Each structure stands twice: as structure tokens, then as C-alpha cells.
Amino acid sequence: MLDFEALTKSSGEWLKGVGPESDVVVSSRIRLARNLDRFPFPPQTTDAIRGEVEAVLRGPVVEVLPPGSMGYVRVDPLETLDRQFLVERQLISREHSEAKGPRGAGIGPQESMSLMVNEEDHLRMQVLRSGLALDECWQEINRIDDELQQQVNFAFNEEFGYLTSCPTNVGTGMRVSVMLHLPALVMTKEIQKVFQSMHKMSLAVRGLYGEGSQAMGDFYQISNQMTLGKSEQQIIKSMQQVIPDVLEYERRTRREMVKENRSKLHDKVSRALGILQSARTITSEETMHLLSSLRLGINLGLIDGIEIPTINELFIHTQPAHLQKLSGTPMESSDRNAARASHIRLRLAPVEPTSEGA
Amino acid sequence: MSRTRLTRDDTMKKCMRCTKPATLHITEIQLGQAQVVHLCETCAQKYLSSTEVGGMPSMQMEDDEAVSESEAEGAALAAEEVEEDSPEVSCGGCGITFKQFRSVGRLGCPQCYTSFHDDLQSLLESIHQDTQHVGKCPPQTSANTLRHHELMRLRSELKASIERENYEEAARIRDQIQVIEAQAASSGESPAE
Ligand SMILES: [Zn+2]
Ligand SMILES: [Zn+2]
Numbered sequence: 001m002l003d004f005e006a007l008t009k010s011s012g013e014w015l016k017g018v019g020p021e022s023d024v025v026v027s028s029r030i031r032l033a034r035n036l037d038r039f040p041f042p043p044q045t046t047d048a049i050r051g052e053v054e055a056v057l058r059g060p061v062v063e064v065l066p067p068g069s070m071g072y073v074r075v076d077p078l079e080t081l082d083r084q085f086l087v088e089r090q091l092i093s094r095e096h097s098e099a100k101g102p103r104g105a106g107i108g109p110q111e112s113m114s115l116m117v118n119e120e121d122h123l124r125m126q127v128l129r130s131g132l133a134l135d136e137c138w139q140e141i142n143r144i145d146d147e148l149q150q151q152v153n154f155a156f157n158e159e160f161g162y163l164t165s166c167p168t169n170v171g172t173g174m175r176v177s178v179m180l181h182l183p184a185l186v187m188t189k190e191i192q193k194v195f196q197s198m199h200k201m202s203l204a205v206r207g208l209y210g211e212g213s214q215a216m217g218d219f220y221q222i223s224n225q226m227t228l229g230k231s232e233q234q235i236i237k238s239m240q241q242v243i244p245d246v247l248e249y250e251r252r253t254r255r256e257m258v259k260e261n262r263s264k265l266h267d268k269v270s271r272a273l274g275i276l277q278s279a280r281t282i283t284s285e286e287t288m289h290l291l292s293s294l295r296l297g298i299n300l301g302l303i304d305g306i307e308i309p310t311i312n313e314l315f316i317h318t319q320p321a322h323l324q325k326l327s328g329t330p331m332e333s334s335d336r337n338a339a340r341a342s343h344i345r346l347r348l349a350p351v352e353p354t355s356e357g358a
Numbered sequence: 359m360s361r362t363r364l365t366r367d368d369t370m371k372k373c374m375r376c377t378k379p380a381t382l383h384i385t386e387i388q389l390g391q392a393q394v395v396h397l398c399e400t401c402a403q404k405y406l407s408s409t410e411v412g413g414m415p416s417m418q419m420e421d422d423e424a425v426s427e428s429e430a431e432g433a434a435l436a437a438e439e440v441e442e443d444s445p446e447v448s449c450g451g452c453g454i455t456f457k458q459f460r461s462v463g464r465l466g467c468p469q470c471y472t473s474f475h476d477d478l479q480s481l482l483e484s485i486h487q488d489t490q491h492v493g494k495c496p497p498q499t500s501a502n503t504l505r506h507h508e509l510m511r512l513r514s515e516l517k518a519s520i521e522r523e524n525y526e527e528a529a530r531i532r533d534q535i536q537v538i539e540a541q542a543a544s545s546g547e548s549p550a551e
Binding site: 035037039040041043044045120142145146149150153154155156157158159160161162163164165166167168170171172174202226227228229230231232234 | 451452454462463464465466467468471472478481482485486487488489490491492493494495496497499503506507511514515
């Protein structure tokens with residue numbers, strides 16, 4: 001069983017903020033979609049059949065979880081708040097949280113893996129790593145998939161590959177994504193050029209948090225859109241070819257900003273820290289925005305004494321379900337804003353600012 | 359093992375397929391015999407695109423390609439027309455119709471991919487710009503199928519490297535294709551293993 005108490009106080013491996021290219025790359029993720037060959041897809045069926053699917057997959061899922069895993073949890077009996085908590089934690093998807101009928105999730109060690117049963121497909125497996133680590137993600141997910149295929153037959157045909165509920169996932173069933181922190185490209189509006197060039201390469205760019213197209217906190221997720229007609233290695237390779245260009249673009253823009261306007265930038269990131277350390281009430285949106293500035297300030301050496309993992313953790317822990325789990329009571333939005341401010345003040349207890357003109 | 363060697367220089371030789379100067383010199387080694395083909399860039403692209411074992415691709419072949427391309431276009435158009443006024447076929451596995459699928463965007467069961475094969479094929483072409491899986495296969499997949507997928511993957515890589523004008527890579531991929539084709543021929547494409 002999943003220990004929510006322990007989970008609330010900890011944070012996942014993928015947030016530790018190390019890993020290759022972690023000044024820009026927050027995390028890498030690969031997910032595979034698979035379905036049992038004898039059952040209708042979860043969105044178009046009955047709870048009775050969803051129950052059968054869950055019963056067939058639960059055993060194999062539990063068995064393939066590596067040692068040290070957090071275990072398997074039935075998602076359908078959970079309170080809304082607990083489901084939302086797992087979504088904020090990126091252990092289950094929003095779709096899985098809101099899906100119908102019997103469903104569950106196997107959570108791997110240090111939150112670096114989750115195997116969702118009865119999401120849009122019978123099985124959605126994902127592996128997460130901090131930094132740019134797509135090869136590692138693929139090795140791990142491929143191994144899990146191999147082990148599962150010793151025990152269950154997945155729906156597959158030689159023409160269309162692994163069959164999925166939505167034709168946008170058919171073939172490899174693979175979505176490769178990399179989460180990037182691009183504050184400099186956003187500030188200079190150069191981000192539009194990244195959108196355009198990613199679009200040309202049939203890659204999708206999505207803001208991480210918030211609704212609509214406006215990304216909150218300058219986090220963007222780049223992922224492949226085509227899943228059919230290319231091998232898994234080809235898809236990964238094409239991502240590995242474009243990501244370094246985006247990283248270099250962001251770094252070059254950061255360097256130019258520091259060179260041209262160091263004091264203005266230093267002011268901006270210091271003010272962000274000041275507000276976070278002293279605010280008494282703060283919205284989720286403002287928090288994301290300020291944490292993003294702070295993260296940039298730390299990466300540019302303009303702010304000392306705060307570690308990147310602390311910032312990464314705050315991005316997760318200041319979201320609504322986390323705040324309510326941490327405080328142990330359900331809260332309205334205004335109470336959450338106060339609780340959020342107080343949580344941030346505690347975590348960012350004053351540090352010595354870098355001396356001016358350093 | 360490399361059976362094709364490629365060198366690049368501006369000799370005074372003329373392209374063997376047209377009158378332009380030849381800039382790419384492709385050495386094919388077959389049955390111990392080396393055969394050198396001198397081509398201009400345009401003709402080299404065509405030459406490397408064809409993966410037929412055995413030297414120069416004939417003009418006949420190009421014509422075939424042209425025909426098959428326009429045939430494919432015609433087929434795609436026909437598929438669109440069919441989609442417009444096809445009778446309501448429902449999936450034997452789950453009972454949904456293609457129209458129902460279009461309105462919810464989700465298929466009902468794995469069998470839908472067979473039930474709505476032709477409609478899905480044109481949809482997949484527009485989503486993925488491809489309709490053939492070449493990635494990972496289940497452990498029970500036959501060697502022939504795996505070889506078939508590998509060939510299709512390599513052909514798409516060949517096309518991509520020619521588009522990038524990386525002819526050295528194209529020559530290498532073409533060799534790999536020929537090796538696999540030879541394996542397929544020697545195994546008689548029997549459903550062995
Ligand atoms: Zn020529
Ligand atoms: Zn069906």
C-alpha cells in the first residue's frame with residue numbers, strides 16, 4: 001500500500017535537480033501505451049470489464065516493480081484530494097485520476113516509475129529521470145515492457161504495431177518528453193522561434209502547469225507526436241538531436257542577458273526571493289513565476305545559499321493538494337494562499353544575498 | 359562489411375546517366391568484381407535510392423516508381439471518397455461504427471484496427487505520415503516479420519540520408535539493406551524460427 005504520509009514529506013528522485021544538463025533540463029520521461037489483446041479499451045467499456053482488466057494486470061504489474069518500489073495502489077477508491085495529490089506528483093495522469101471504474105497504479109522506487117492500469121489504455125507505463133537521460137529511461141521502460149510481455153499478450157498487429165485506444169499513440173505507443181526550464185527565451189520572447197522549429201520537426205511543445213497555452217513558471221515540455229513508422233531508437237535519437245540546440249539557445253540568451261543587463265537581472269531575481277521570503281498570501285500562479293526567476297538566479301550564480309532541489313520541491317509542494325495534505329485539512333483557495341506563503345517562508349528562510357557587483 | 363565505396367571529387371568524367379559532370383564515384387563490389395559508377399549528384403540520389411542488388415538501376419525501374427507513386431495518390435483520394443459515404447460498418451469486437459469513433463476520438467477495442475482498416479490507414483497517414491510499424495515487436499514475432507520491419511526502417515533512413523545529401527551514410531545503409539535482402543532470399547522467406 002502507498003504511504004501517503006511519507007510521500008507528502010518527501011520528493012521524487014527526478015526532482016533532485018542533478019543529472020546531465022540540469023541547468024535547463026528538469027527531467028526526462030518515456031511512456032509506453034499497451035493494451036491486452038482480448039479486452040475492449042477502458043474508455044469504451046463497462047466497470048465489470050475494467051474490473052477484469054485490473055485483475056489480469058495487477059499481478060504482473062506488482063511483479064515487475066523493481067525492489068524498493070512504493071507499491072500498487074487502487075486509484076478508484078481514493079478521495080479526490082489523494083488522487084489530485086498523485087497528479088501533482090506526476091505519479092498518475094490527470095486522465096487517470098478522472099477516469100471511470102476499477103483502476104490502479106504501481107509506483108516504482110523513488111517515484112521514478114509508474115504503471116497505470118486502466119488509464120486511456122489498459123496499461124500506461126512511464127519512467128522519469130532528472131536531467132537529460134533518455135537512454136536510461138528507455139533501457140528501464142524497455143526492460144519492464146519485456147518482463148511484462150513474458151506474462152501477458154499485448155494487442156499488436158504487424159502493420160500498425162501496438163494497438164492503442166487513440167490512433168495518435170499506435171505503433172510504438174511511445175511518448176518521449178523532456179521538461180525544460182526556459183526563462184531567458186521566454187523573457188526575450190525568443191521562445192516563439194523554438195515553438196516554430198519544434199513544430200516543423202513534428203514535436204509538440206506544451207507548458208507544464210496551468211491551463212491553456214500560457215506556461216506557468218517558464219517550464220516547457222517537448223515531446224514527439226508521431227509514434228508510427230519510426231523505431232523507438234529513431235524517435236529517441238531525433239529528440240537527442242534537437243534538444244541540445246534548444247539548451248544552447250537558452251544558455252546563450254542567459255549569458256547575453258547577464259552581459260547586457262546584469263544589475264537589472266540581479267534586481268529581478270533578488271526581488272523574487274524577497275517576495276517569496278516575506279509574502280503572507282500568494283497564489284499558485286505568482287509562486288510559479290517567482291520560483292522560476294529564483295531558479296534562474298541560482299543557475300546564474302546571482303543567488304547563493306539555496307539549492308535547486310529546494311526550488312524543484314517547492315514547485316510541487318505548493319500546489320493545492322500538497323498544501324492540504326501537508327496541513328492535514330481541506331482548505332479553500334484563500335486559506336491555501338496563506339498556507340502556501342507560510343510554507344515557502346519556512347523553506348526559504350533568509351540567506352545572505354550575493355554582494356552587489358560580484 | 360561494406361560492399362559499396364563512395365568517393366567524391368571533380369574529375370573530368372561525365373555522369374553515366376546524363377551529360378553533367380560526375381562528382382560521385384560509387385564502387386560496387388559484387389562476386390569479387392568491382393564496378394565503378396560515375397554519377398552527378400542528381401543521378402547519384404536516384405541511384406542510391408534504388409536498393410536493387412546488381413548494379414545500375416534501369417530506366418524501366420524509374421518508370422515503375424513513377425507509376426506506383428501516382429497510383430498511391432489515387433488510392434489515397436479514393437479512400438477519402440469512401441470515407442464520405444461509406445455504409446455504417448460496425449466493429450465485430452466492440453460494436454462501434456467508424457462515425458462513432460470519429461465523434462469520440464477513441465477506438466473501442468484492438469479489433470477496430472482490422473474492422474476499420476482502410477479508413478484508419480488514411481487517418482494514420484495524416485497523423486504519423488506513415489502507416490507501417492517498424493519498432494519493437496512482441497517476443498513471439500517471427501524472424502521474417504522482424505526482417506521486414508528492419509528493411510522498412512532502413513529504407514526510410516536511406517531516404518532521409520539522401521534528403522540530407524549524406525551520401526556516405528546512404529551507401530552504408532544501402533549495403534545493410536542488401537545484406538538483409540540476401541538473408542531473406544537465402545532463408546526462402548520461410549516462416550522458420
Ligand atoms: Zn547525371
Ligand atoms: Zn472494436
